[in-house]
Amino acid sequence: MSLADSPARQEGSPRGRPRSEAVERSIIEGAIKLLEDGVPLAEISIERLARTAGVGKATIYRRWSGKEELFVDVMRATEPPDTELPGTSMRDDLIALLEPLRQRGLASRSSALLHNVYAQIKSSPKIWAAYQAIVIEPRRLTTFEVLRRGQRDGELRDDVDIEVINDLFVGPMLVRAVMRPDAELPEDLAEQIVDTVLAGLRPDRP
């Protein structure tokens, strides 16, 4: 997968108006192209971004407060789209929430470039923190909602700390997708993790 093929951002930035979406997209695509061409993040200035997208610097500053904010949108553009939750059961919702992590793992395996982009973003504490707050944290909150609903509906134990429960589902997928780049990511991994953690690893008694 090439970064340029990545799904486009799903929502407009709060500063953008609908009619300027095409401009925003061309700025973000320009940023992705620079990274694809191997330009280090440190050498990508607002001026260079403006030149690449064929717009004025003011056009960029009207939409983003600076490079950090812009690159969070770049990261968002490389993310697999958030799947809609089926809402049929907690189990199905959890699988839908884990699947994008597997997709992201697959994407960074097939693209050395995407892998390098993540590494560069992580090396900038400001952009990484913004990415965590804007992209990761909302997903985490959604997962907590799904888990609490599961507890209310009797699908989930309520005697274990909800943060621990969250990590029991998310941890195994993250470790495979992000921390161990050689680990396999079979198609049914999200399902396997959710079903096994729900059922437990003790053998069935006869």
Place this chain on the structure above:
Amino acid sequence: MSLADSPARQEGSPRGRPRSEAVERSIIEGAIKLLEDGVPLAEISIERLARTAGVGKATIYRRWSGKEELFVDVMRATEPPDTELPGTSMRDDLIALLEPLRQRGLASRSSALLHNVYAQIKSSPKIWAAYQAIVIEPRRLTTFEVLRRGQRDGELRDDVDIEVINDLFVGPMLVRAVMRPDAELPEDLAEQIVDTVLAGLRPDRP
């Protein structure tokens, strides 16, 4: 915890003879001191290490093939000691295997320095790969042994892929200890993870 207080390496390097252990220790402690003083990894040469420890360069090269190999031993010196497995049950052994990860998480929380050392080591792909192969991989193999024994003894399901089982136990601890530096690491976390994954998260039927 200061790096200098870290547990010393537990085994001699294959190149070292017992009588030279004190020399090796002083070289490793010198390396740790340089990192503690904020000297970037890139600026620490064998020459500087020799000067710091008060030995000749040849003394270092007799023990390590170069900087990479030496810094794997430095990393090892900052690791919590591998606990001996109690061997009473798979459950107890798994808890003993997860606990050092929690300890490492606690150590890098209390020491910004240790945190920086990890970050520097990770930024060197050669040292990081050596660390994975020499420190992490043996632990992983021990865990697989414990899991297989659990399957033979009827403590663990045998219808789930053993690598997935491994990640169900290790993933939640790694995510908390390493990936989310703000996550809590309560004293009974290893126990909570192992017992909950074994029992499963479905509510007990009445």
